[in-house]
Amino acid sequence: MTLPETNTSENVPVVSAALDRTKSPSFDEDVLLVDRFLAGDQGAFEQLYARYHDKVFAIARGVLLDQEEAADAVQEIFTLVLRNLVRFDKRSRFSTWLFRVAVNRSIQQARRARFKYKHVELTEANDRVQPEEPEYADPKVHTAMQKLSPNDRALLVLFYWDELSLNEIAESLACNVNAAKTRLYRARERFRLFYDEVEDE
């Protein structure tokens, strides 16, 4: 693509920033915290939890579209991480591994919720108190997101809300970069269609 002006001098800070981020203290500190936890320091896990709670919550909420369910999902996600931290092989960043767990668990929850709501009896559904819709800055976006599948929502959340790179998304979804790119393109197209539908309504 030639349209965006790419200047070598402009790229230097970007590359430097990327390298700096890879070598950032937080990256090393994650691994150190993991090692400390594995050595028996429970406080190290609390630190990891505090550091990544918001991001994991954002993923869960973006996929589940429900604040309470997202809060529960966050606890489940960190419980899974706590159980399986021994299996973390440190080949990828801790955050990538964590996001993968978060995405998978959130998608599973969303599917389960959808399946559950599909089988609610009509009378029961009428009696049910409608849960409050979470506050979104843009209801149109929220409606379009609701129409998407959990997988598509996860992709958009990771890319637009958590601003992960395609490489990071690929690692989080356990696929290669090209597959992630294709899936993201399709998810965006579906979102656009639903968004336009909402606009027409």
Place this chain on the structure above:
Amino acid sequence: MNRPSSRIPKEIDELIWKLTEDGTPAAFDQFRARYPEHAKTLASRLQMVDRLKGSRPAAEITQVPKFRPAAVQDVPRPFWSPLAVGMVSVAVVALIATVFIYLPRPPAPKPIINRETPSVAQGFVPNVGENTKKSENVQPAPVPEATPVTPSGQDGGRRTDEIPAYLTPQTLAIRNAKLSLVVQAVAQQGKFAINIGPGLADPVISVDYRGVNSIEILQDLGRQYAFTPFDQGDGTVIIVPARDPNASPSDKSVDSTPSAPTPQG
């Protein structure tokens, strides 16, 4: 759905998505200049992505809740999942069985039969108009080339039953018989009719040919007893009591050289 994006080429659509990701104002201007018809699409797409990015839920949680390990339950599979697996398995097995039973199999390879006629036939195949014309002008028939006719069973598996009888190697041994009878016998073995022209000398001869076809026998006899066989093209050979002036002695060179006929008086 008649959306603006569905009308534009995929390349342009991808370009617009790319611009919404990391486009610069200069890139936007360049796009609008190059694709003015899609400028509106770009604008609406940019607005949509801005709204999507801006709708990220604000962090209402000011304080991170304390971590309390949850009883994580495995997400139960839908009740129909084992049923679906079973049905798919049955379908696959049925498909394989159907293919195995009903799909036509390739036929067994047939033995390769070489139906080529040996080159010796080129000179004496009946129905050759040129031969007929020559006979009208009392020209000698073309003498078959002295290519050896391979006896049956020595041709590498070729089927000799495809070869005409007059080209099939034969054995002919006659003692003390008139030339006309010998010629008749040759014609009988070669399965063609023969007409003997008037004036042919009819001496008593003995012949002993082995592994030589009828045509070669006639030609050899003709050289010996001053006659020339002419093919009429209709399965008939005329014996003209005259020597072929164009026939060379080298034409006689046949691998299985026939024994010279012996005139008996």
